[in-house]
Amino acid sequence: MCGIVGLFLKDKALEPRLGALLSDMLVSLTDRGPDSAGIAIYGVGAQGQTKITIQSPQPDLDFEGLETALAEAIGTPVTVVRKSTHAVVELPAAETDAARAALARLRPKVRVMGAGSAVEIYKEVGLPDAVVERFGVRAMSGTHGIGHTRMATESAVTTLGAHPFSTGPDQCLVHNGSLSNHNNVRRDLVREGMTFETENDTEVAAAYLSARIAKGKDLGTALEDGLRDLDGFYTFVVGTKSGFGVLRDPVACKPAVLAETDQYVAFGSEYRALARLPGIGSARVWEPEPATVYFWEH
Amino acid sequence: MAETTESARVFDLGKVPLRSLNQALHQVRDGSNEDWEVLNPGGSHSVAVGVDSPVAIAVRGSVGYYCGGMNDGAAITVHGSAGPGVGENMMSGAIVVKGDASQYAGATGRGGLLVIEGNASSRCGISMKGIDIVVGGNVGHMSAFMAQSGTLVVLGDAGEALGDSIYEAKIFVRGEVKSLGADCIRKAMKPKHIERLKGLLEKAGFGDVDPASFTRYGSARKLYNFNIDNADAY
Numbered sequence: 001m002c003g004i005v006g007l008f009l010k011d012k013a014l015e016p017r018l019g020a021l022l023s024d025m026l027v028s029l030t031d032r033g034p035d036s037a038g039i040a041i042y043g044v045g046a047q048g049q050t051k052i053t054i055q056s057p058q059p060d061l062d063f064e065g066l067e068t069a070l071a072e073a074i075g076t077p078v079t080v081v082r083k084s085t086h087a088v089v090e091l092p093a094a095e096t097d098a099a100r101a102a103l104a105r106l107r108p109k110v111r112v113m114g115a116g117s118a119v120e121i122y123k124e125v126g127l128p129d130a131v132v133e134r135f136g137v138r139a140m141s142g143t144h145g146i147g148h149t150r151m152a153t154e155s156a157v158t159t160l161g162a163h164p165f166s167t168g169p170d171q172c173l174v175h176n177g178s179l180s181n182h183n184n185v186r187r188d189l190v191r192e193g194m195t196f197e198t199e200n201d202t203e204v205a206a207a208y209l210s211a212r213i214a215k216g217k218d219l220g221t222a223l224e225d226g227l228r229d230l231d232g233f234y235t236f237v238v239g240t241k242s243g244f245g246v247l248r249d250p251v252a253c254k255p256a257v258l259a260e261t262d263q264y265v266a267f268g269s270e271y272r273a274l275a276r277l278p279g280i281g282s283a284r285v286w287e288p289e290p291a292t293v294y295f296w297e298h
Numbered sequence: 299m300a301e302t303t304e305s306a307r308v309f310d311l312g313k314v315p316l317r318s319l320n321q322a323l324h325q326v327r328d329g330s331n332e333d334w335e336v337l338n339p340g341g342s343h344s345v346a347v348g349v350d351s352p353v354a355i356a357v358r359g360s361v362g363y364y365c366g367g368m369n370d371g372a373a374i375t376v377h378g379s380a381g382p383g384v385g386e387n388m389m390s391g392a393i394v395v396k397g398d399a400s401q402y403a404g405a406t407g408r409g410g411l412l413v414i415e416g417n418a419s420s421r422c423g424i425s426m427k428g429i430d431i432v433v434g435g436n437v438g439h440m441s442a443f444m445a446q447s448g449t450l451v452v453l454g455d456a457g458e459a460l461g462d463s464i465y466e467a468k469i470f471v472r473g474e475v476k477s478l479g480a481d482c483i484r485k486a487m488k489p490k491h492i493e494r495l496k497g498l499l500e501k502a503g504f505g506d507v508d509p510a511s512f513t514r515y516g517s518a519r520k521l522y523n524f525n526i527d528n529a530d531a532y
Contacts, residue, residue, distance in 0.1 A: 252420055252439075255382060255400065270381060271360050272341030285360075285379065287400055287419050290439065 001151040002176040003029025004163075006237040006267035007277075008144040008244035008296050014263055014278075019140030023132040025266070025273040026147040030128050032269060033151035036162035037131040038123025040172045040239055043142040045117035050093040050169075053113040053121045054103065055159060059085045062107045073102035084134045085159070086113065086122050093117065111160060111197065116170030118143075118241050123162035143298060146239045146267075148174035154182070155200040165203045167194065168210030170241035175202040176254045176269055177233035185229065205230055209238065223247045223293045237267050243297035252290035259283040265296050306356075312338035316345065323372075326351040341381065346374055352391065366393040369410060382419075385412040388429055394503075401438070404431045407448065413502045420457065423450045426467055432502035442469050443479065451498055453507060461515050465522075469515040470495050472507070481521040485514045 005025040009015055019041060026037065045051060056062035059082065067080040070089065078091040078099070091099050096115065103110055114121035122135040128149045132138060148163035155161045164172040179185075182201035185208055190196070194207045208230065212222035219240050226236075226247065235254040238245040246267055248256055259266045259274045261283045268274045271285070288294055309319040319336060323346060326332070334355040339345050343362040346355050349372040357365070360378035370389040379397030388407040395403075398416035405421065407429025414422075414431070420438035423431045423445055432451040439457035442450045445467030455473035462479020468491070469482075478484075487510065495509040520528060 253401070257400075270341055270362055271379065272362055275340040275360070285398075287398070290420070 001032045002163075003032030003149040003269045003273070004147065004174045004176050004235065004237050004267070005029065005269070005273050006144070006146040006174075006239070006244055006246070006265075008265040009142075009263065010265070011263035015143060016141040018142040018145055019132075020138045021277065022145045022147055023128075023138045024276060025268060026128045026132065026149060028272050028275070029149055029269055033149040034127055035150045035152045035157045036123065036125045036159070037128040037147070037149045038121065038162045038164050038174075039132065039135075039137050039145060039147040040114065040119055040121045040164040040166070040174075041137070041140050041142040041145040042118040042170070042239060042241065043120065043140070046090070048093055049090055050096045050099075050115060050117055051120060052089045052091075052096070052099065052103075052115040053086060053119075054089060054110045055086045055113050055123075056107065056110045057085075057159075058109060059087070062110050063087050066107065069106050070099060070102055073106060074098045083122065083136060085124060086135060088120055114164070114166030114170075114172055116166075116241060119166065119170045119172060119239065121164055121166055121172060123148075123164065124159055125157060125162065143242075144239060144244050146172065146174050146237050146244070153178050154202075155198055158198075160198050161200050163202055164239070165200070165206035167203070167207040168213055170239075171206070171210050171213060172239050173202065173206040173209065174237050175205060176235045177249070179205060179230055179232035179234065181231040201232070205234070205236065213240075219243055219245050220293050220295045223295075227291055235269070240297075243295060245293065245295040246288050247293050248288055248290050250291040256288050257285060258288050258294065259285045306333040306335045308335045308337065310337040311340065311342055311345075316342050320344065320347060323349045323351075323353070323355070326353055339378070343381070346372065349374075349391075360397065369393060379416070380414075384414075385410075385429070388412060398435070399433075403433075404429050407431070409448075411498075411501060415503075417454070423448070423467070426450065430498055430501075432498060432504065434504065436473070439476075440479070442467055442482075445469070449494070449498060451495065451502070451512070453504065461517075463521060464515075464517045466517060468494075470509075470512040471515065472512045475513075475515070478515065481518050482515055483518045485516045487512065487514050 163174040166172040179201040182204040336357040339359045341362045347367040350370040352371040355374045357376045362381040364383045366374045367386040371391040375394045380399045382400040385393045388410045390410045392411045394413045399414045399418045401419040402421040404412040412431045415434040417435035418437045422437040422441040424443045426445045426448045428448045430449045436454035442461045446465040452471045456475045459479035461482030
């Protein structure tokens with residue numbers, strides 16, 4: 001199973017409500033996956049700054065004094081805003097690589113959930129309601145976001161095995177299904193220089209797309225390539241800094257519903273997730289076609 | 299709680315749990331001629347599943363998985379769209395979906411009439427065993443897969459692999475068929491087929507559609523028994 005949601009706002013007036021709307025959508029799909037939940041929110045980042053969302057199994061220990069230690073290590077001021085087991089580190093974009101290297105050295109137990117100028121990613125073991133509550137997702141504003149509630153099949157029930165997966169700047173992916181050739185694809189990507197945190201199949205799909213985008217392809221073309229190279233069952237919802245994409249495998253047995261109004265494009269594994277969105281009664285609601293790339297961009 | 303009015307028993311699923319609706323529907327006794335109305339279904343699963351009385355049920359909104367599953371005699375109208383498996387294993391009665399239906403609509407249905415006024419998705423009528431299904435729009439890929447008996451009528455187009463491994467169900471399509479599945483072939487429309495189709499279209503509310511504008515598809519009957527020369531077709 002697994003439940004996935006996505007919301008891409010066209011109407012700026014809805015932006016302060018993004019976190020609340022996306023949270024309600026995800027909570028409505030709780031019974032599709034009780035193992036872990038996660039959400040990626042794209043906000044408006046400050047010019048020239050990068051946000052790195054990090055997570056720690058020992059947050060009290062790791063986040064204490066991190067701001068000072070990291071600033072000293074990279075020689076420029078940073079801010080660290082803690083949210084439960086996660087924290088968002090904000091720093092000049094040019095220092096991103098140096099900061100990631102310093103983080104690995106200073107706090108070896110800390111894991112990077114995602115990084116970019118706009119995205120923040122929060123994910124933990126537990127039910128969607130508890131996870132959105134823990135990270136204060138309802139209060140977050142933004143332009144678009146995606147969420148996932150997991151029924152684990154391909155790898156362990158852990159924070160790192162939760163979705164969304166991010167492997168590239170401002171890129172993330174949620175997945176309902178299971179890939180059958182992920183070990184082969186992972187080996188190919190490792191040879192190309194990608195690194196992996198888990199044994200999870202979805203992380204491979206995320207890395208696959210990121211590797212193509214890094215080679216200059218746009219998300220739509222990268223997804224088209226995925227139809228050829230990724231084998232298995234999938235409905236993917238993908239976020240980039242300015243865009244939002246949906247792709248189902250050619251057999252399309254994993255459910256998917258899209259809705260579009262003048263105010264938003266919304267995705268849900270089921271209509272239940274969309275039923276309480278504003279204006280849904282007059283929205284165009286349809287089931288995305290198999291093996292067809294859907295993509296919206298600001 | 300559920301309200302009872304002179305004309306209809308109303309269940310607002312925004313206020314009462316689904317189970318109270320389905321339990322009340324299962325307790326209907328012979329001779330009841332109440333009408334039922336379901337408000338705010340909000341995509342709920344299993345709305346009006348397993349009803350075995352000839353009652354009329356109007357659902358005001360869209361439903362999730364398995365609406366009207368195993369229906370035996372009720373007339374259910376969904377004033378919205380339906381999720382996967384609407385009318386799965388229907389025995390008798392009628393289900394009308396005013397909007398679209400998701401995958402495997404009418405799967406394994408044994409009898410009754412399922413009408414989808416909009417589009418149906420993939421695997422519509424998969425393994426149907428006697429149900430009649432009329433779709434006002436298109437059907438997706440693998441529709442009528444292993445369909446054993448009954449009728450699938452499509453006023454629009456059909457997706458890939460229509461009627462794959464079909465047995466004795468009859469398929470009528472007015473529009474384009476993207477491709478036919480293994481052992482499914484185009485067949486001649488004889489007067490008896492036109493007559494059968496005309497009756498079904500009328501029952502489904504499409505009486506103004508000309509039955510002669512459809513093409514009939516059915517089984518070539520070459521896969522019924524294993525023949526080593528057909529191995530490539532499996």
